Amino acid sequence: MSTFKPARGERLLVDVTTRFSALTFPLLEAIALTGVSWIVIGWLDTSVYAGIDVHNAAVGIWAILLAWRLLWPVARARRQRLLITTHRLVHREASFSEARINIPLANIFHVQKKRRRIILHTRDGAPPLILHTLPRTKRIAAIIATYSRGRE
Structure with a gap:
């Protein structure tokens, strides 16, 4: 088209x-997701059980969730x-x-x-x-x- x-x-x-205002909720959701995810990642880094593999897995999960909750809705809405x-x-x-x-x-x-x-x-x-x-x-x-x- x-x-x-x-x-x-x-x-x-x-x-x-x-409208760009239709993208407000996905943006606020992504900000909250990022805050909570990095609090958890920071806690994992200080725990005794966590190594670099756990840290990398947590960052990967955060990236996937961010793409699902922000990038996908933005791309769909702009279409x-x-x-x-x-x-x-x-x-x-x-x-x-x-x-x-x-x-x-x-x-x-x-x-x-x-x-x-x-x-x-x-x-x-x-x-x-x-x-x-x-x-x-x-x-x-x-x-x-x-x-x-x-x-x-």
């Missing part, structure tokens, strides 16, 4: 990814992307798959903005599409409403 090219006659209006052109909406979820949702703006009949979420109702009777963790939701909802209005 990084090589998105609008079709002929389309113009790109919005290109956004996840979420929303593109809006004058004719369609393209959304990729926060995952490592290349699956994406492509909705013509003419198919959207109602847009709601509720608490940093955008709820899209389509004409085909599918359940509403809820877009969350996006920046500038008020502006994005207004753009979708403007360009989906009057397109039958």
Whole structure:
């Protein structure tokens, strides 16, 4: 999706990814994990039973936990992307798959903005599409409403 090219006659209006504030909890969790882990590693270094192998194993476990609780969520969140052109909406979820949702703006009949979420109702009777963790939701909802209005 990084090589998105609008079709002929389309113009790109919005290109956004996840808000940085959505990454606050993983960061705080990583800080707490690092503090507790290094307290334990320091205690292991002073104990009689611990050698260099125990120290290295504890540091390895800390690194794996840090990657799991910080790097993985950050990488996933940064993969979420929303593109809006004058004719369609393209959304990729926060995952490592290349699956994406492509909705013509003419198919959207109602847009709601509720608490940093955008709820899209389509004409085909599918359940509403809820877009969350996006920046500038008020502006994005207004753009979708403007360009989906009057397109039958």
